[in-house]
Amino acid sequence: MHFQCWYLPECEAQVAALQSRLAELNVTIQPVMTEKINAKFLRLNPEMALVLDQEGLSLSAQGMKMQPNWLAEIPRLKRATLKTEMLARACQCNEKPKLLDATAGLGHDTLLMARFGANVTLVERHPVLFALLEDNHRRAMQDTYLAPIVANIHLIHADSAQYLQHLQQQQTDFDVVYLDPMFPQRDQNQNAIKKQAQVKKQMQLLHMLLPEHGEMDLGDHLLELAKAITKKVIVKRPRHAVYLNNAAPQHQWLGDACRFDGYFNHQELH
Template sequence: MTAAEGALRVDFVTGAVAHRLRFGGGRGQDLAKAMGLRAGKTPKIVDATAGLGRDSFLLASLGAEVTMIERSDVMHGLLQEGMARARQEGGIFGEILARMTLLHGDAKTVLPKLEAEVVLIDPMHPPRKNSALVKRELRQVREIVGTDEDSEALMRVALRHTRQRVVLKWPAKAAPMPRIEPCSHQILGKSTRYDVFMCTTGVERSGV
């Protein structure tokens, strides 16, 4: 979130993140369902495009061990600072942060080394036609990381090197990502949808 002076800031303790922690709906939320979290099943998750870390924090709050990958030096630094503040807060925040690991690097290179069970990919999308609808902090993130023009390449790497499922977080009304095979199923929300690709262990998927 943004500090008073308008600088981008990662905050897991107050504001929208804390509200979602208290009132978000637990494992009934679309993201949790898409990632395969259900009673008796909590896969280890890799968030390949960590960004502000909010989805990772939510998933960790639901009991998942989450490894975040961030290649931007600036965003990685902001995440480190935000995680340190949350650890200092202690209590439930300390417990959640204990399940979160942050790696610095390009996910296309890091993912093949992780043997991930479930991978989340949330690319930075091109600006919408009505840019006024885009929240200020997301515009700030875009200024730092760009528009992830290699998102298709990242999807192909994830599909080759993930054991259970890859989840693409995508605008609800957007066309499927080009040159990627059809997803197994979708979970559709008001503004966001999750395209779920079920993977075959140890077998490289055709067409990727």
């Protein structure tokens, strides 16, 4: 995997560190310094690239820029209650579970769950997304509100199918495994999804990075693997989507645009 990486002169010192970290993740970059990275610059350079500026590491394409940006989530985290956050209720995050988010993406769900007290291990297999998460985690650790929350988030770069098998072999259990695999954009009920422009933009870039043909799979195989290491699997789906792995859940939490399907395993593990 190879990317051009635009960076500002003041970020010169960080480029070398980024380059070697990405090399460990099997991503090569061609760093190119530029004086300004603004909307016009991004429009004039529409091909997919990495961007390193005063806001940290981002991905850009077609005039848009995207990064996890957990700092921007602070107002929502401050407002969040168990009543307003179905995800936190479904995963019983207030009971401070040991939780595995096996499909981390931008880590927004991870962050919310950690905010309610869950101790989260996040797993992301895409090397560029993982690098974005690492950079973002580092910046979040410097914020006084976020630091104690993100200290409870541990990042693993792996394919969850392999990671879940490894956990089973090690006889390591989690209280909850959370799955939010990609869902084909074309199959989402657009009328039901009235997302903010910012969220739509992030999803668009995420779908460009993770093509639906080729390397992307829809994660059906993760359900059984998850069940082997936990008594509780929570799966996020678009509200009208088919079940993951065609398996009917034992319980559902329904929202306007999405739902959470709960699978409970009452057998002894290991």
